[in-house]
Amino acid sequence: MGRNTRKRRSPLATKVVAGAAALAVGGGGLVWANFYASAHESDSSHHRTRSAGAQVATIQCPDVGQELRNVPRGARSGVDKELATLDEQITEAYARLASTRQAQSGDSSYVQNAILGPLKSKRTAALDRIGINIRRGGGDAPGGLDRFAECRGMGADQPGNGDGNDQDDQNGNGGQDQDNGQGQDGGQDDGQDDGQNQGDNGNGAAGPFADDFVDITDVQPNSRDLENGLAANGDGGSTGSFTAVCGVNEDNLFNSDNLIVAPGVDNGAHHTHDYVGNQNNNAFSSDDDLAGADTSCQNQGDKSTYYWPVLRLQDGTQEFDANDLGGGAEGNVGKILKAAEAEIKFVGNQQSDVVAMPKFLRIITGDAKAFTNGVANANSSFSCTGFEDRQVTDKYVLCPEGSQVVRTSNFQSCWDGQNIDSANHRDHVAFVQGDGSCANGFQAIPQLQVRLVYDVPAPTVENGQVQNPYAVDGFPEQLHKPITDHNDFINVMDENLMNEVVDCINGGEDCQ
Structure with a gap:
């Protein structure tokens, strides 16, 4: 690749x-x-x-x-x-x-x-x-x-x-x-x-292990064990949606940088990212670079960057980064699997209208270090097509024949009304409360939901061992645990498009 x-x-x-x-x-x-x-x-x-x-x-x-x-x-x-x-x-x-x-x-x-x-x-x-x-x-x-x-x-x-x-x-x-x-x-x-x-695992990689996998049919419907659950779009408030059609990284844009967390630092992520949307996303990109870049999104007013750690099949394939930092030199080995589908959607708030996101707003959901940090910020989940009422955050899923692996990330949708970022890259945004409202004077913004669907050959688990597993890329010390999955977003929509997104959501329409 x-x-x-x-x-x-x-x-x-x-x-x-x-x-x-x-x-x-x-x-x-x-x-x-x-x-x-x-x-x-x-x-x-x-x-x-x-x-x-x-x-x-x-x-x-x-x-x-x-x-x-x-x-x-x-x-x-x-x-x-x-x-x-x-x-x-x-x-x-x-x-x-x-x-x-x-x-x-x-x-x-x-x-x-x-x-x-x-x-x-x-x-x-x-x-x-x-x-x-x-x-x-x-x-x-x-x-x-x-x-x-x-x-x-x-x-x-x-x-x-x-x-x-x-x-x-x-x-x-x-x-x-x-x-x-x-x-x-x-x-x-x-x-x-x-x-x-x-x-x-017979493949020379630092995990995952058999205990990191679960048969999706063994997962109870409508159950997740983390506080930051998948927020549903309610019947009240703002009920519309806006879908961004941005492809599945057909241009093969990969790097191990992280512009949000480690700007100006080469290999700041220590794992490889998959990118859709903005085509000039690396550690050294300025806001002006992002605003002037090409985009893979059909709507050319959306130059936002949407990125996540790649999913790999640990089958011994020598990828382009097999000897590079962020890749094989840090334990991220095997065939990179690009999503067969990448659904990017913005939805509303259960209790109120939403306001426009500021340009260059940065949001991270999930935690790339959740295995050693603990689960407080873990948020992404795995499921299978046909079983998406069953979501798990701390396991990879084994799907039945004909079913595909699904990764889901629903982002924080409350904003402090002032900052496009914060020192720890989290405090300027928050999840909704239990009733769907925003706390502490925060304002409701369109909630980004990213759903990635993959054709993944099912791993074999026998006698406590897993062969040819799949796993998300991660920091090497995180042992490729599924709990470390995460997703990143920088809003680079032009003002007219963002206003259109807000109008669609607040008006109860479904747009793209």
Whole structure:
């Protein structure tokens, strides 16, 4: 598959590739997952059962970006770059974690001393620079930033609650369990199984695991276990809709940047994004660049950018980014699956009319780090055609023959009336309350709903193992968990079109 965006190599490239060089396998990206077992992996030759939670599978760090609420506008660029540095540091540490399994087996303190300790020192320096940036911008840096410096180890099946300190060991050993990561029977992996360990799904990728999948017929209708549920368009208020027809990325626009979270930073997402709409979306695009760009949308007044992490089939395919950061060099391997359908719709509010979105409004829904952050901001969900009354956020779905995989993201639809972004990229927008209204003086805006439909070959799950799974791209330390799915939007509609969208929705019409 081709692409039409340049791939820039940052200094981190050599660091990550070098740190993970021992993991390289021919034609299969990086052998990340032989570092940890699939949840409840059974090894009959040793007559043992081993939980992935009993090993340090990944690294959990406090998400500093979510904690910064009062960053002066003049300081945000510098702060965003330092936040991206924190992400790079975690990526480097995770690469080292995944490539030193054998060293860890002989030293119970290795993870803490060789990986988590140095990571804390690097994070402390970056946090100091964040404080300096805020003060130089005329703000008051929050006190005690260094409390976010410490990271811990966590298992592959151990959910986070978002506080960065929810490990089951709590004894300062960096998340190392009492068996020192050797398995419950004291047995020991030799770290040299050529990637054929049962825990790597047979494809050399860092998840997903069998426990990350569920048969859609086993999901109860009309049930979701997260607060940020799929908001239905009510019978009162504004009942119309506007559909944006923008294609399915026929121009193969891919990159691993994130203009919202990490502007000006190459590979700020550490995973590859799929784009429709605006055709000049990369980390270095200014608002003027976006406004002057081409668009894949049929209505040329809509130059908005709609983007999401790619879905991949982990079948050993060597994609264009197989050796690149954001791709195979960070554990995102296999065939990129473009959506067969990308339905982009704006709907109204259950209780009131909607007001126009400001141009260049930025909204993120879902959380790319929800596995380690906890589920507070998780929001996207998976389903199957013909079963869309059944939605799950923490599992990938296994669909019956003839049914297709569906990814759904319904965005925040309340706006503070002033800002197109906020320091943590969330506080300027909010979800509706239980009755469908906006709280705290926020105004109702058109709610963006994105529904993506994929032709995905059904994975095979047998004896606790999954073969040829599909998964969303993600930060390497997030282990390709479905809970990390997310979606991004920057409004670049011209004024006339946005007014048309508002009129259609408030007038109860269905337009496109």
